[in-house]
Amino acid sequence: MRYLDREAFGKLVDALAGAGYDLIGPTVRDGAIVLDHIDGAEDLPSGVGEEQGPGTYRLTSRDDDMVFSWAHGPDAGKRFLFPAREVLCTAKRNDGQLTVECRPGDERPFAFVGLRSCDLHAIAVQDRVFLDADPHYARRRERALFIGVNCAVPGGTCFCTSMGTGPKCTIGFDLALTELPGGFVVEVSSPRGEQMIEVVRSREATEEEVRAAQAVTTEAEGQMGRSLDVADMPELLYRNREHPRWKDVAARCLACGNCTSACPTCFCHDIVEGMSITGDTATRTREWASCFSEEFSHIVGMEIRKSRESRYRQWLTHKFASWIDQFGTSGCVGCGRCITWCPVGIDVTEEITAIRATDGEVEVAEEVMAS
Amino acid sequence: MSASTKPRVAVFKMASCDGCQLQILDAEEALLDLAGAINIVNFAEASSYMEPGPYDVTLVEGSISAPEQIEQVKEIREQSKFLIAIGACATSGGIQALRNTQDAGAFVRTIYPTPEYVKTLATSTPIADHVRVDLELTGCPIDRGQLLGALSALLAGAMPRISTSSVCVECKRRGYVCVLVAKGEPCLGPVTRTGCGALCPAFGRGCYGCFGPSQPPNTDALGRRLVDLGLPSKLVADKFRFITGWAPAFREAADAIADGRKDEEVAAP
Structure with missing residues (x-):
């Protein structure tokens, strides 16, 4: 374990910018700590905290200069690695000649500063969807650099310990920081991480500092705002697909799609074909879509998931159950963003707990289960 | 394309403010391409040169609010291969549909010195209540990009795709911080159709629903949430009754909230 004081940490961040990285880090904007392009460590949210609950998020002030003493904002790495709107192909007609361009762009590589363990796990989940299938995603993903932060102050809607995804960073980082009052204990886990830390003055962390860092994680583990029993997934949700709770939650659900947009693993998207008025240029654009939109399930002549009930059930069952069959992992990393950013505060942990409480209340015929 | 083979397009207005037509004239760099x-x-807002029909594509702005407009819009329909109703007025009756639940005659008598000169209908209604409409572009005003996209699609022989998802879907795409969750700002975005680019949340304000209801929206649940945020139920009902208040989903929402309020008053000791 290495130790960086605050000044050295600032220089490390500056060095990344100097090396040509596009810095992505937390910063305060419009009443939230958001993940955005930043210029340097001075943009980090010093002395700022947050309070999160179902359907509510508020910034708070702290009387110290800690920059990572909060859980997470509305966005994770998804917004940058899988952008909300991206032109995949452009076709141009010139003097009767058609040229089609589908190559990934040549943007600067990202350096993520301050992603949490849940966010890093979410990237690993999206990797299974995009890495082999999508050269645009793969190029950004492979060139990106990741500085994780071991979470010290979980939010009121967090349950990463239940999902086995935090609060300590275990995968997907080059450096992982634990913030202490004077500086950072740093875990280096890749050759790139080694190179990175060599450019600034660091020293071996003392035993006391290492112990203090461990205490940060232990304390965070005890502060989860939520918990969830995920035993017997995926079967729990499969056999309860006619459970009365789906109707109950559908009466509250706005089907607005905020949960899917805020979710760091939701990958559903639409491919939109566009054309200029002159007909000389056409674009194929990928944009985030939501399974909560009625039009999302539109096939020739009809929508196959007309009711909110069927759409909510589809989303929750995919996220916590059929995702396991599809990708070999849960689709949920326990970040709780879907709870915080739901305008009416629907809580997935509460919904699943309610279903479990009356597990099997409505039996689904065996032959239906098999079909 | 020569002038003779280019699609013939006409633009008409009924009861409206002309703001949607101005979106066409404001199309700036796209105007030359469009003209090509x-x-x-036939576009009275832009030119006094007006040819009679038939037209390949006709854009109709405004609501049906006066008796002669009923006949006028029927004639326009007969002259048009493809009719697009543009804007909140043409697609839901507009702000002037506030009169629909009131005594419209009383407004006329109050405002005009010689009310007998004013011929008006008791209601302001959307174009589709009177003639078949091939496509509706909602919004107050319409979104220029959406209009150009629709025209481009028609020129390419494709049916334009107009999203019915919520404003939230686009708001999140653009990375705006949710004003309802982070500020407690009353916002109709979760039940309003996308198309505006989440313009109001971009400036820290709640959506006021000018693009009309999204896919069958859960106005009940949002109404309850707005009341929980501290908004009196009358104000919540008024929010749904605003720019697109005569759109059935918003009208029913406002009525349900108003009815619930009456029940509460009766139940109060």
């Missing part, structure tokens, strides 16, 4: 691709043969 289509032949605008």
Whole structure:
């Protein structure tokens, strides 16, 4: 374990910018700590905290200069690695000649500063969807650099310990920081991480500092705002697909799609074909879509998931159950963003707990289960 | 394309403020391309040169609010291969549909010195209540990009795709911080159709629903949430009754909230 004081940490961040990285880090904007392009460590949210609950998020002030003493904002790495709107192909007609361009762009590589363990796990989940299938995603993903932060102050809607995804960073980082009052204990886990830390003055962390860092994680583990029993997934949700709770939650659900947009693993998207008025240029654009939109399930002549009930059930069952069959992992990393950013505060942990409480209340015929 | 083979396009207005038509004239750099691709043969807002029909594509702004407009819009329909109703007025009756639940005659008598000169209908209604409409572009005003996209699609022989998802879907795409969750700002975005680019949340304000209801929206649940945020139920009902208040989903929402309020008053000791 290495130790960086605050000044050295600032220089490390500056060095990344100097090396040509596009810095992505937390910063305060419009009443939230958001993940955005930043210029340097001075943009980090010093002395700022947050309070999160179902359907509510508020910034708070702290009387110290800690920059990572909060859980997470509305966005994770998804917004940058899988952008909300991206032109995949452009076709141009010139003097009767058609040229089609589908190559990934040549943007600067990202350096993520301050992603949490849940966010890093979410990237690993999206990797299974995009890495082999999508050269645009793969190029950004492979060139990106990741500085994780071991979470010290979980939010009121967090349950990463239940999902086995935090609060300590275990995968997907080059450096992982634990913030202490004077500086950072740093875990280096890749050759790139080694190179990175060599450019600034660091020293071996003392035993006391290492112990203090461990205490940060232990304390965070005890502060989860939520918990969830995920035993017997995926079967729990499969056999309860006619459970009365789906109707109950559908009466509250706005089907607005905020949960899917805020979710760091939701990958559903639409491919939109566009054309200029002159007909000389056409674009194929990928944009985030939501399974909560009625039009999302539109096939020739009809929508196959007309009711909110069927759409909510589809989303929750995919996220916590059929995702396991599809990708070999849960689709949920326990970040709780879907709870915080739901305008009416629907809580997935509460919904699943309610279903479990009356597990099997409505039996689904065996032959239906098999079909 | 020569002038003779270019689609003939007409633009008409009924009861409206002309703001949607101005979106066409404001199309700036796209205007020249547009002029090259289509032949605008009747557009009183832009030119006094007006050709009679038939038209390949007709844009109709405004609501039906006066008796002669009923006949006028029927004639327009007969002259048009493809009719697009543009804007909140043409698609839901507009702000002037506030009169629909009131005594419209009383407004006329109050405002005009010689009310007998004013011929008006008791209601302000959307174009689709009177003639078949091939496509509706909602919004107050319409979104210029959406209009150009629709025209481009028609020029390419494709049916334009107009999303019915919520404003939230686009708001999140653009990375705006949710004003309802982070500020407790009353916002109709979760039940309103996308198309505006989440313009109001971009400036820290709640959506006021000018693009009309999204896919069958859960106005009950949002109404309850707005009341929980501290908004009196009358104000919540008024929010749904605003720009697109005569759109059935918003009208029913406002009525349900108003009815619930009456029940509460009766139940109060």
